[in-house]
Structure formats: C-alpha cells, structure tokens
Amino acid sequence: MPGAATVRTRLGVIALLVAGNVLGAELTDPYFGEAVYYAQQGYYFEALERLDVELAQHRGLDEPERDALYSHIGQAQFSVGDFELRYRMHHRAGRAIRAVLEGDVDEEVRNDAAFRLARIHFQKDQPEDALHALNRINGRVPENISDDVEFLRANVYMSLGRPSDAVDVLQRLQGSKSLQGFSEYNLGIALLQDGRQREALEQLDRAGQVKAEDQGTLAIRDKANLMLGALLFETADFSDSQRSLDRVRLEGPFSNKALLRAGWADVSAENYQRAIVPWTILVEREATDIAVQEAMLALPYAYSKLNIYGRAALLYGQAVEAFSEELDKVDASISSIREGRFLEALVREEIRQDKDWVIRLRSLPQTPETYYLMALMASHDFQTALQNYLDLEDLRKKLVSWQSGFDAFEDLIRLRRQYYEPLLPEIDSHFRRLDAQMRLRLEQRQNLEKRLQGMLTAPRPDFLATADERILGTRIEGLEARLQASGQAMDTGVQLRLARLRGVLVWNLETDYHARLTETFKHLGELNVVVDILQTQYDAFVRSRQAAMHSYVGYEIPIQRLRARVTEGLERLNLLMASQGHMLETVAINELKSRQQQLETYQNEARYAFADSYDRASKAQAQAKPEVQAGDGAAGEEQG
Amino acid sequence: MKGLDEQVQEIKSDVLSIATELNTLEERLLFPSNTQVAVFISVAEGEEFRLDAVQIKIDGAPVAHHIYSFKELEALQQGGVQRVYSGNIRTGEHELDVSMYGKLASGKDVSETASFRFTKNIEPKLVGVTLAHPNSSSAGIQLGEW
Known part of the structure; x- marks a missing residue:
C-alpha cells in the first residue's frame, strides 16, 4: 500500500501572474488587455490568438520601441507561455518560457518562468529536467508562488526517489496557508517512502485533522484519513484504523472507500454488528461505484457472521438482482459506445456549460454510455485524452465556421469591386x-x-x-x-x-x-x-x-491560401478526432469489460452465498420451530 | 497515447497560426485603418460594483450593447480589457455616448450616461472607456485613448 501511495501535485492553483502585473502597471496596449480578458475567463485559444497577432505585429516593426506593446513585451512573452501551458500546448509553452528565461527580464519574472518550465517537465514525467529548471531559480521569487516552488521541488524529489530530500523541503512548508492539507499529506507520504513508518503515521494523523473549509483541503484531509486507516488496518491496529476512517466525511470523493474499509476494519476486529452500519449506508449509494458493489456482498456477509442467515439471504438475493441490472447497464454502455453515442454525449454543449459536467453526464437520460464514466475519469490518461478530444471539437467548430466565412469575404470583395471599378x-x-x-x-x-x-x-x-x-x-x-x-x-x-x-x-x-x-x-x-x-x-x-x-x-491569394489551410486543417483534425475518439472508446470499453468481469464474479459469489445463506436460514428456522411450538415466542434470527 | 497528444498540440498550433493570419486579413478587409474605430471597456482598479450592462452610441446610433456574465465581470476586475465594438467611421469629429448599468454592494441600482467627443484621424482610433461606480473617488465613466 505505501508503494502505491501517490503525492498530490495540486496543479492549477496558481493565479494568473499576468493579471497582477497588468493591474500593477499602466496598460498601454488594449489588445494585450484583451488577451488577459479572455485568459481570465479560461478562453486560452482566444487569448493566444489575440496575443500572437500583437506579438507578430510588434516583431515586424522597424522601431518596436514606439509600439504600444513595448512596455509590456516581457509580460506578453511570458503570458504567451503561460496561456499555452493552460491550453495544454506544452511544446510551445516550453519554448516560449525558455525564451523568457534567456531574455533580459526582471529576476522575479525569470524565476516565475523557471518554475513554470519545471512544472511542464514534471507534468511530462521528466523529473530530472524539472529539477534542473528549479535549480535555475535564484534571487527574488514572486511571493504568490514561493511556496508552490518548494512544493513542486518536494514532488520532484519524490519522483526522483529522494524522499529524504522531499521530507526536508516539506517540513519547511508545514503551516503554509496556500498549501494547507497538501503539504501535510505529502510529508506523510514522503516519510512513508523514506521508511519512517512511525513518523509517517503521526504525520498522516496530523494531516487528517487539519482545519479546512475549502473543498480541495477537505478532500485531501479525507485522503489522509483514508490512507492512515488503510495503513493501520494493515498493521492490524483496527481500532485506530476505525477512528481514522471515521474522520472521513460522509459526503466526499473518498467517503465510499472509507465506509467500505471501515466495515472491513470492524470485521477484522470481529465486530460484525458495527460493520453493518457503514455498509448499510454504502449499499444505498450509486450502484455503479465499485465500493458500493463490494458492499453489496460485504453487508450480507456480516449478517451471516451474526448468524442472521435470512437477512443475509435476502440481501444476497438483492445483490444478485443489482449485479444483473448493472451488467445490463454495462452491456448497454458497451453497445452505446460502439454506436458512437459516448462521443456524442461528451460534446453536448448544454452539459459543458457546467464545470461539473462530467458528473452531470451520468444523470442525463438515455445515455447509458456515461454511467461508468466516473471511474474512467480517475485515470489521468483518460482525462488528458478526453480534454484533447473536447479541444479538438472546439477547433473543429472554429474551422467549420471559418470555412463558411470565406464565401462572405469573397462576396464582400466582389461587391466592392463592382462598386469601385466603374467609378x-x-x-x-x-x-x-x-x-x-x-x-x-x-x-x-x-x-x-x-x-x-x-x-x-x-x-x-x-x-x-x-x-x-x-x-x-x-x-x-x-x-x-x-x-x-x-x-x-x-x-x-x-x-x-x-x-x-x-x-x-x-x-x-x-x-x-x-x-x-x-x-x-x-x-x-x-x-x-x-x-x-x-x-x-x-x-x-x-x-x-x-x-x-x-x-x-490583393485578397485572392491570401484567401485561397487560408481556405486551403482551413480545409487541410479540418481534414487532419477529423482524422485526429477519429483516432482520439476511437482511443477514448477503446479505453472506455476496456474499463467496462473489466467491470463486467468483476460484476460477473460478484454475481456468482452472491448466488453461491445466497444459496448457502438460504440453506442455513431454512435450517435455523426448522430448528427454531419446535421452540416456537414450545411457546417461548422467540422470533429467531429473522428479527435481525 | 503520447503520440496522439503531440499531434493534438501540433494541430492546435496550426489552427492558432491560421487564426492569427485570418485575424489580420479580417481586420484589413473589414476595418481598414483609415476608418477603423474600436471601443474598449475596462473597470477602474479596485472597483467592486457589479457591472450589469453597457451601451455604446456613436454619433447617436447605438453600436454596441453588452450584458456581463459573472466571468466577464471578474475578468474586467482583474485587469482585462474588453473590446466591445469594432467598426468604421469617417475621419473628423464624432460623438460617443456611454451608458452603464449596475448595482452597488449595498444593492442600490446605478446607471450613468456620459457623452464625449473624439477625433478620428487617418490612423486606427482606439477609444478606452473606464468604468467606476459614480460615488467613488473617480468619475463614473472616463474616456481615454490608446
């Protein structure tokens, strides 16, 4: 378990530096301000489009010092890299940021650029390069990123298998407001990887008790408690494990796993009565969740251990039915995905207006292909592929709209020619x-x-x-x-x-x-x-x-060229979308097949257990009858 | 998977380059510099009043009307500048009317209209309008030039 523990990277929490800079200085170029306006709304394509035009014009000038962008040029070049990074164009972002690093810029801007370059390398699984970039940071570091720089350094050390160095860095970050919860949790993981088990458990215990209000910190606190509970469970310290798992919120991304594990901790301590409590809560939850499905088997198991076989048989019977329904859903999902409906659902415009659109997808009527999406979303590769697919869909819409725009341009030009040529x-x-x-x-x-x-x-x-x-x-x-x-x-x-x-x-x-x-x-x-x-x-x-x-x-050639580029781009994009979509479908189907196998196994287990419990319940009832006839009024185990 | 990701990055780069070229062409074709006018909206630094809508008239004719979403307002408050109008006018003197509608933190509605004169010369005319709530230390609507 400790080996499987992953550090939290907490990417994407850094505010746009450029905004602060614009606020701090007199804006001389409104188009740069316009790029910031788009970027602040998350429209990075539009921001880059605007800024690329401005930078291209600026570079083409004989006297750039007379251009409005001149006083912002350092920020603009930095922002290009920043926007590209946010638009998931790591290659170009890396180049832009390297250019800033090599340019004549302020120390703080250079250090910020080095930090962002390090982040790119880290995201691309290049920890050595990330460390190299971090080592270029020297002198003044912008205050709003100083903790993030050290946090990234610790994560890089962890990736490089240097947990001891990570521990040193993270210890200095304890108490950081912006990293609350994350630095505590990561220190626990670093100590664990460094083989300092006892200190790791103490640290995760601290991480599991941080005071928090925002969702991110609450989630990482839950994760710390879940991790600690699992570790204590493995060392057979069931009561402490239970206490830690109890700290996980009942509503949160880790609550299902925590409830499941809490039940197992009770079972391991042979406290079956207590195990029934978390599992009863769990079985009422979303049936596609893997923890819920396991609980459907675990709950009747606990009843059977309490010799309440009738109840166990009933629950096993319900589990068989539930697994059957879920198998139908999985079958429907696989068929629906094969018919291309999964990709159609992903690009539905009304869904993407909401930031929690992935979660809402599941609640869409007639979209069985999305029922098991949540599990898929846990995979980073799937998320990247999905985001790429959505970006491609946005680009496709733009290209299609531009393609139709050329006819309008040509009409305009024709009308102007008709008007001016005779005059x-x-x-x-x-x-x-x-x-x-x-x-x-x-x-x-x-x-x-x-x-x-x-x-x-x-x-x-x-x-x-x-x-x-x-x-x-x-x-x-x-x-x-x-x-x-x-x-x-x-x-x-x-x-x-x-x-x-x-x-x-x-x-x-x-x-x-x-x-x-x-x-x-x-x-x-x-x-x-x-x-x-x-x-x-x-x-x-x-x-x-x-x-x-x-x-x-003078427009014919540029329009012809652009039209050809758009057509060619659209063809390439359609091919790429098909490949990307196919890959998403394959990953989704593979995931669903694996869930299908698991559901089949669960269903078989439930069937056998149902038969066994039914037999035992019948026997118990048969044994209980004479006693009833004897008039003692005992209701037997069915009361359970 | 990485191969595909790289291809996606490449196509993003290509489409951006097309967008840049198209943008330049569009500007040349639709808004030649000798007639081009653009009106930009920004919010004064530190302003926290809720801007709901802005209306722009040039020489008495309404040319732009924008209702702000929360995201757009936040972008303005963080230093962003919105190009609310791009168009064409003759060289010479013109009149610009700006109306803004919003709400103060106290819940009180605010609306203000201001008129300005500006001169359009042969180069593109970029007009900046900075908005603040009328009771603050700065004037409600201020005109600037870039």
Missing part, C-alpha cells in the same frame, strides 16, 4: 488634371520662396515691383527705345522727364523695399497655410483612393 477611371482622370495643376502651383510657390530667400542676402527691389510699376517701367523703356530708334537728337527735356519718371519708380522701389519684402513674406506665410490644407486634402484623397483599391485588390 475609379473617371475619378483618376479628374484627379490627374487636378494633380498637374497642383504640381504647377506648388512649383511656382517653391520658386517664389527661393527667390525671396535669395533676396534676403542679395536685395532685388525690382522683383517686388507692383504690376502698375512694371507697366510703367516697360512704357519708359519703350519710350526710350523709340527715341533712340528715331535717330533724332535727344531732346533734353524729354530725356530729363523720362529720367525723372524712372527715378521716381526706382525711388519708390528702393524706399519701400523692406516693407514690401516683409509684406511678401507675410503673403507667403498665408499661402503656406492654404497649401498645407491643400496638401492634407491631397493626402486624404490619395489614401482614400488607395483604401478603395485595397478594399478589393
């Missing part, structure tokens, strides 16, 4: 005309600016002449040219008048130069405002034009 040529041609005009004007503005800048160092008053002044200057030049061309001697009067006019013109240009230059710069500034508005409109148009194009061009 765009006319818009483009109009735009080209406007674009040419705009380019010309912008070039003119640029030349003006260049000139004005040049005039700051090399003044050119003539550049700032008004239109009237230019006309005037041209007219003066024209008059001068005409005079020269006529070949007549220059009339001094006319010459002087022309010179005076030019002088006035130059005077005005020179004296107003600075004012005019300032005014021109002011006008240029005003022009810049208009040009900026124009440029914004231009950019907006170009973007809208591009967006119109991008709304229907």
Whole structure:
C-alpha cells in the first residue's frame, strides 16, 4: 500500500501572474488587455490568438520601441507561455518560457518562468529536467508562488526517489496557508517512502485533522484519513484504523472507500454488528461505484457472521438482482459506445456549460454510455485524452465556421469591386488634371520662396515691383527705345522727364523695399497655410483612393491560401478526432469489460452465498420451530 | 497515447497560426485603418460594483450593447480589457455616448450616461472607456485613448 501511495501535485492553483502585473502597471496596449480578458475567463485559444497577432505585429516593426506593446513585451512573452501551458500546448509553452528565461527580464519574472518550465517537465514525467529548471531559480521569487516552488521541488524529489530530500523541503512548508492539507499529506507520504513508518503515521494523523473549509483541503484531509486507516488496518491496529476512517466525511470523493474499509476494519476486529452500519449506508449509494458493489456482498456477509442467515439471504438475493441490472447497464454502455453515442454525449454543449459536467453526464437520460464514466475519469490518461478530444471539437467548430466565412469575404470583395471599378477611371482622370495643376502651383510657390530667400542676402527691389510699376517701367523703356530708334537728337527735356519718371519708380522701389519684402513674406506665410490644407486634402484623397483599391485588390491569394489551410486543417483534425475518439472508446470499453468481469464474479459469489445463506436460514428456522411450538415466542434470527 | 497528444498540440498550433493570419486579413478587409474605430471597456482598479450592462452610441446610433456574465465581470476586475465594438467611421469629429448599468454592494441600482467627443484621424482610433461606480473617488465613466 505505501508503494502505491501517490503525492498530490495540486496543479492549477496558481493565479494568473499576468493579471497582477497588468493591474500593477499602466496598460498601454488594449489588445494585450484583451488577451488577459479572455485568459481570465479560461478562453486560452482566444487569448493566444489575440496575443500572437500583437506579438507578430510588434516583431515586424522597424522601431518596436514606439509600439504600444513595448512596455509590456516581457509580460506578453511570458503570458504567451503561460496561456499555452493552460491550453495544454506544452511544446510551445516550453519554448516560449525558455525564451523568457534567456531574455533580459526582471529576476522575479525569470524565476516565475523557471518554475513554470519545471512544472511542464514534471507534468511530462521528466523529473530530472524539472529539477534542473528549479535549480535555475535564484534571487527574488514572486511571493504568490514561493511556496508552490518548494512544493513542486518536494514532488520532484519524490519522483526522483529522494524522499529524504522531499521530507526536508516539506517540513519547511508545514503551516503554509496556500498549501494547507497538501503539504501535510505529502510529508506523510514522503516519510512513508523514506521508511519512517512511525513518523509517517503521526504525520498522516496530523494531516487528517487539519482545519479546512475549502473543498480541495477537505478532500485531501479525507485522503489522509483514508490512507492512515488503510495503513493501520494493515498493521492490524483496527481500532485506530476505525477512528481514522471515521474522520472521513460522509459526503466526499473518498467517503465510499472509507465506509467500505471501515466495515472491513470492524470485521477484522470481529465486530460484525458495527460493520453493518457503514455498509448499510454504502449499499444505498450509486450502484455503479465499485465500493458500493463490494458492499453489496460485504453487508450480507456480516449478517451471516451474526448468524442472521435470512437477512443475509435476502440481501444476497438483492445483490444478485443489482449485479444483473448493472451488467445490463454495462452491456448497454458497451453497445452505446460502439454506436458512437459516448462521443456524442461528451460534446453536448448544454452539459459543458457546467464545470461539473462530467458528473452531470451520468444523470442525463438515455445515455447509458456515461454511467461508468466516473471511474474512467480517475485515470489521468483518460482525462488528458478526453480534454484533447473536447479541444479538438472546439477547433473543429472554429474551422467549420471559418470555412463558411470565406464565401462572405469573397462576396464582400466582389461587391466592392463592382462598386469601385466603374467609378475609379473617371475619378483618376479628374484627379490627374487636378494633380498637374497642383504640381504647377506648388512649383511656382517653391520658386517664389527661393527667390525671396535669395533676396534676403542679395536685395532685388525690382522683383517686388507692383504690376502698375512694371507697366510703367516697360512704357519708359519703350519710350526710350523709340527715341533712340528715331535717330533724332535727344531732346533734353524729354530725356530729363523720362529720367525723372524712372527715378521716381526706382525711388519708390528702393524706399519701400523692406516693407514690401516683409509684406511678401507675410503673403507667403498665408499661402503656406492654404497649401498645407491643400496638401492634407491631397493626402486624404490619395489614401482614400488607395483604401478603395485595397478594399478589393490583393485578397485572392491570401484567401485561397487560408481556405486551403482551413480545409487541410479540418481534414487532419477529423482524422485526429477519429483516432482520439476511437482511443477514448477503446479505453472506455476496456474499463467496462473489466467491470463486467468483476460484476460477473460478484454475481456468482452472491448466488453461491445466497444459496448457502438460504440453506442455513431454512435450517435455523426448522430448528427454531419446535421452540416456537414450545411457546417461548422467540422470533429467531429473522428479527435481525 | 503520447503520440496522439503531440499531434493534438501540433494541430492546435496550426489552427492558432491560421487564426492569427485570418485575424489580420479580417481586420484589413473589414476595418481598414483609415476608418477603423474600436471601443474598449475596462473597470477602474479596485472597483467592486457589479457591472450589469453597457451601451455604446456613436454619433447617436447605438453600436454596441453588452450584458456581463459573472466571468466577464471578474475578468474586467482583474485587469482585462474588453473590446466591445469594432467598426468604421469617417475621419473628423464624432460623438460617443456611454451608458452603464449596475448595482452597488449595498444593492442600490446605478446607471450613468456620459457623452464625449473624439477625433478620428487617418490612423486606427482606439477609444478606452473606464468604468467606476459614480460615488467613488473617480468619475463614473472616463474616456481615454490608446
């Protein structure tokens, strides 16, 4: 029995670290917050989907430090590993967590990552690697996991056959609030494996008396009492065994086993009357339970030991009937499973809304295939396979829904194409005309600016002449040219008048130069405002034009590729689901066959015992008759 | 059994990769960045009031209405952020109306509506709405941007 004792791993009790971190820091990336939102609800696929997109975009950036995810990148990478772990993707989780370990992250985050990596190795039956990962923990450890780290270390030592080291670690954990019950129980098991029988019994006795309110601790306390009861029973200490078994709650996962064993402890102490009490309770319980079925034989056995053969015969008779009914159920279950109904029942949506759905499965009408599921669920391999099957079913639904979505995408693209394609040529041609005009004007503005800048160092008053002044200057030049061309001697009067006019013109240009230059710069500034508005409109148009194009061009290949991937994924998934389902069915049928054999054995035993008890009861009755006739009124054993 | 488990992990990984690609494609197709707007809901730190429902209107038109389950509320209280709406709007000024309905620890019903203005530019617009119960130290509904 001690060899068969297993330690409790208590996995899945650690709160999401990421949530604490998000609360503690200013959230800069809402999509990271969205991933946390899904993860906190247990939707790890959706959380990973969101976070994978964010991380892929972040990694593709030239300047990742400007991305919103930058300040959360350590947490995000850690969370990916965490979510993958929770989504039972150990391979990817291991890789992600190793990346965090090797990255430049905070000591606490690195230690947390090492702990999670150790947990993955431990779950995968790789205790050496788990210990190696635990040994990488150095320095500050997040407070919320520090006890869990040591608890895992103790479990790893146990797996490595080093119970003495486990004892040292677990002794330090006694009194840990978060591990209450678990550390006490595991210490008892470690002491047992270390060959320290007396200390182990004392420790399990302590573990069996921890004060508890939550269901997990209550269950482990029951387990400690059951284990202690079994150990004491084996050493023939029946009264102490009985006391320990009595501490197991009447309603709990270990109560049936405890009631059965309590009865046997009484029988071993030859206290048959007392054995009747727990077994009478037990036989009224769910008839598919293995302990209940054993009690159906044990209870009449106790009565027969008390020489109450009539009662024993009656109970054996009931047991024969009950086993017969159970055999029918098992037959129906096997047939139903072979017809594929077991898998159908497992994926029933209304059942999976409840966290105790596996237990509720049994209460479903017309689902005989699920009657014996509880026993199967005790197997870790079956649970893993079942969870995988359910995950595959969820993935299948997603792929089917995506597959139908592609048609909608293509419709959308077709409609957009129909709308934009006739419009765009006319818009483009109009735009080209406007674009040419705009380019010309912008070039003119640029030349003006260049000139004005040049005039700051090399003044050119003539550049700032008004239109009237230019006309005037041209007219003066024209008059001068005409005079020269006529070949007549220059009339001094006319010459002087022309010179005076030019002088006035130059005077005005020179004296107003600075004012005019300032005014021109002011006008240029005003022009810049208009040009900026124009440029914004231009950019907006170009973007809208591009967006119109991008709304229907360039999707064909990605959609084709995705459609092929979804189809191929669905085919693979269906095959895998069939294999996984077949395996579940095989495991279930094998389990049911083994129960069938056991029920047949019980039924045979009950039949023989019934016949024997009936004979003895008849004899006893026959012997009792003369006494009745003698008038003493003794009712005989039937009163029992 | 382990062989199958590994295959299940592989297919999970493949489907996730398809989901990532599909997500990107969907966003590009349905919510181009020049018109994209997304409204995110979060609950102020330490808030314990029971949020029952939220309604969002953009420019007077109701665009989202969500009734919260216990699990969703717990996820919000633990730092999660819910994208309550993704859609498309023109660039420029817009009006956002947020209404929230809930219950205080005392059992008293609370409801509040607040209006905000926001500007949509050419890049995607991410609007954050933080909710708290109106009597607490912070304002009931606050608008933030990402």
